[in-house]
Amino acid sequence: MADITWEEPFCAEGANCFRIGTDPDGNAYIAVAGREDAPLTDTREALRNLILEIKAGKADHLL
Incomplete structure (x- = not known):
């Protein structure tokens, strides 16, 4: 496995x-x-593009 530096977990309203x-x-x-x-x-x-698209609301239909 690669040497990955993980950010703190992000948790939505659910679990x-x-x-x-x-x-x-x-x-x-x-x-x-x-x-x-x-x-x-x-x-x-x-990953940056994915986050920008999510922030722009383009994945709301998946939630």
Whole structure:
């Protein structure tokens, strides 16, 4: 597993918490808190774009 630096968990109103992490190679990771051993991974740029789209409300239909 890569050397991932994880941010503090983000928890919504429910019990669903996730963490965002990065590694020295420029990869970004998203994992359910407590399941950091099985993250989704992509580039930091892709993660940044995902967060911007979520903030813009483009994923509200998924919630």
